[in-house]
Amino acid sequence: MGKIGIITCSTSGLDYLEGYEDIEIARTTIHMNDTEYYDGKDIHPKEFYAQLDTLDTIPSTAQPSTGQLLDLYEKMYLAGYSDIIYISISSHLSGTYQGVCVSKTYVDNLSIHPFDSKSASFLTGFMAIEAHKMANDGASVQEILAHLETLRNHDHIYFMVDDLSYLVKNGRLSNASAFIASMLKIKPLLEVNAEGKIVAWEKIRTTKKAMDRVVDSFLNDTDNGKNARFMFLFNTDAPEKVAYVKSRLKTHGIDTDKLIDSPISPAIGCHVGKGIIGIGYIKSV
Numbered sequence: 457m458g459k460i461g462i463i464t465c466s467t468s469g470l471d472y473l474e475g476y477e478d479i480e481i482a483r484t485t486i487h488m489n490d491t492e493y494y495d496g497k498d499i500h501p502k503e504f505y506a507q508l509d510t511l512d513t514i515p516s517t518a519q520p521s522t523g524q525l526l527d528l529y530e531k532m533y534l535a536g537y538s539d540i541i542y543i544s545i546s547s548h549l550s551g552t553y554q555g556v557c558v559s560k561t562y563v564d565n566l567s568i569h570p571f572d573s574k575s576a577s578f579l580t581g582f583m584a585i586e587a588h589k590m591a592n593d594g595a596s597v598q599e600i601l602a603h604l605e606t607l608r609n610h611d612h613i614y615f616m617v618d619d620l621s622y623l624v625k626n627g628r629l630s631n632a633s634a635f636i637a638s639m640l641k642i643k644p645l646l647e648v649n650a651e652g653k654i655v656a657w658e659k660i661r662t663t664k665k666a667m668d669r670v671v672d673s674f675l676n677d678t679d680n681g682k683n684a685r686f687m688f689l690f691n692t693d694a695p696e697k698v699a700y701v702k703s704r705l706k707t708h709g710i711d712t713d714k715l716i717d718s719p720i721s722p723a724i725g726c727h728v729g730k731g732i733i734g735i736g737y738i739k740s741v
Contacts, residue, residue, distance in 0.1 A: 458537070458538025458539050458567075459536050459537045459538055459539070460537065460538070460539045460540070460541065460591040460595075460597060460600070461480065461532045461535070461537035461539070461540045461541075461591070462478075462479045462480070462540070462541055462543065462584050462587050462588045462591060463479070463480040463481070463482055463528060463532075463540055463541070463542045463543070464479060464480075464481065464482070464542070464543045464544070464580060464581065464583075464584035465481070465482055465483075465484065465520070465543075465544055465545045465550075465552055465580060466481050466482065466483040466484050466494070466495040466496040466497075466721055466723060467484060467495065467545045467550070467576060467577060467580065467720075467721050467723050467724050468481075468543075468545070468577065468578065468580040468581035468584055468721075469577050469578045469580075469581045469716075469718065469720060469721055470581045470584060470585075471496035471497075471500070471721070472496075472500075472501070472718040473581070473716070473718075476584075476585060476588065478588065479584050479585070479588050480528050480531075480532065481496065482520035482524060482525060482528060482542070482552070483495050483496060483497055483520060483524065484517050484518065484519060484520060484550075484552075484721075484723035485517065485518040485520075485521075486499060486504075486515055486516075486517055486722055486723055486726060487515060487516045487517070487518070488507070488511065488515035488726075489507075489511065493722075495517075495721055495722055495723040496721055496722075496723075499722050500722070501692075501693070501718065501719035501720070501721065501722060501725070502719075504722035504725060505692060505693035505719060505722075505725060505730055506693075508693075508725070508729070508730055509730070514622060514726070515722075515726040516726065517550075517723050517726050517727070519550050519551045519552040519555050520552060520555065521555075522555065522558065522559050522562070525555065525556060525559040526559060526562060526563070529559075529563055529566055529568065532566070533565055533566050537566065538566065538567065539566065539567045539568075539569065539597050540566055540567070540568050540569065541569045541571060541587055541591075541597065541600060541601070541604075542556045542568065542569070542570050542571065543571045543573055543580060543583050543584045543587060543604065544556055544570065544571065544572055544573060544580070545573060545575075545576050545580055546572065546573060546574045546575055546576055546648065546652030546653070547572045547574070547652060548574070548651060548652045548653040548654075549576055549652065549653075549654065549727075553570055553572045556568065556570040557570050567597075569597055569601065571583075571601060571604050572652065573604075573608060573652070574608055574648075574650070574651065574652030575608065575611050575613065575648055575652060575736075576613070576648060576720075576724060577613075577688070577690060577720045577721070577724060577736060578688040578690075578716055578720075578736060579611050579613065579686075579688075579736045579737075579738065582607070582686050582738065583604050583607050583608070586603060586604070586607065587600050587603075587604060590603060606741055607738055609650075610685075610738050610739040610740075610741060611736070611737065611738045611739075612647065612648070612677065612736070612737060612739075613647060613648040613690055613734055613735070613736040613737075614645065614646075614647050614657070614670045614673050614674060614734050614735055615645070615646055615647070615670065615690050615732055615733060615734020615735070616643050616644065616645050616646070616660075616663070616666040616667065616669075616670055616732065616733060616734060617643070617644055617646065617728060617729065617731070617732050618643070618663070618729070618730070618731035618732070619729040619730060619731060622726075622727060622728050622729035642659045642660065642661060643659070643660050643661070643662065643663055643665075643666035644656055644658075644659055645657045645658040645659065645660060645666055645669060645670065646734075663697075664700075667697060667700055667701055667704075667733060668704070670701070670733070670734055670735055671701055671704045671705065671735070674687075674735045674737060675708055677739070678737065678739060680708045680709070680710075681705070681708060681709070681710040683739050683740045684737045684738070684739060684740070685737075685738050685739065685740045685741075686737060686738045687715065687716075687735060687736065687737035687738075688715065688716035688717070688735075688736050688737075689701060689702075689715060689716065689717040689733065689734070689735060689736075690720060690732065690733070690734035690735060690736045691717065691719055691720065691732060691733050691734070692719055692720055692724075692725045692728060692729065692730050692731065692732040693719050693725075693730050693731070694719075694730070694731050694732060694733045697731070697733035698717050698733065701733060701735070702715070702717070720732075
């Protein structure tokens with residue numbers, strides 16, 4: 457059996473977790489203030505979100521280039537890998553998955569296996585961690601991909617937004633809808649659905665009620681967290697909201713001390729803005 461390597465996107469958040477340096481990261485490029493940054497390498501959440509309110513234009517992103525992917529493949533080939541599983545952010549949120557599918561056609565000395573997580577952030581990262589553990593334990597490519605499909609079929613993200621302009625720019629909400637929502641002080645509740653798309657779920661008038669709705673939806677779906685194998689707080693520089701959601705979870709007996717609550721990567725922040733709070737999780741099978 458050959459040696460299996462794992463690659464995932466910088467949007468996975470693995471840059472902010474220790475112990476997974478063997479998982480290679482393909483980096484999204486962020487265009488901001490006439491400068492290009494590699495997500496998670498040249499710019500990190502703290503400095504990115506600190507600058508966001510001062511910008512004249514909303515930053516944009518570009519998926520990892522074919523050249524970058526081929527460089528990673530070559531590096532891993534020279535390290536002795538025969539197979540690579542690339543676990544990408546949802547194909548409905550980025551062109552990365554399609555880019556990986558194209559890049560594999562240029563490679564003869566490695567078998568590239570693209571996997572569409574149909575999710576984002578630390579859920580994609582958790583899938584990469586699981587795949588990495590299985591590869592180290594001697595599992596086959598087919599066994600790893602089957603496990604990833606199981607994880608994908610049992611994950612979910614609920615979140616609320618404060619600033620609608622980012623969603624409007626990226627085609628997630630019409631200008632008219634944003635204007636009306638802003639006038640009525642509506643807090644849209646969104647989810648990443650089974651197809652990997654961000655879709656509107658509900659509209660609530662206040663931030664507190666919106667946060668409560670996110671928490672209650674998670675609790676109802678997981679039997680008060682008992683059926684959650686993995687969970688994290690999906691946030692973009694929202695420490696007060698993180699504290700409130702944690703306090704709500706604690707009242708239901710959920711240990712939040714080990715909960716991942718790092719702000720999500722700048723590449724995702726470009727598309728959703730500051731002040732987001734949500735819960736991402738994978739249910740136990």
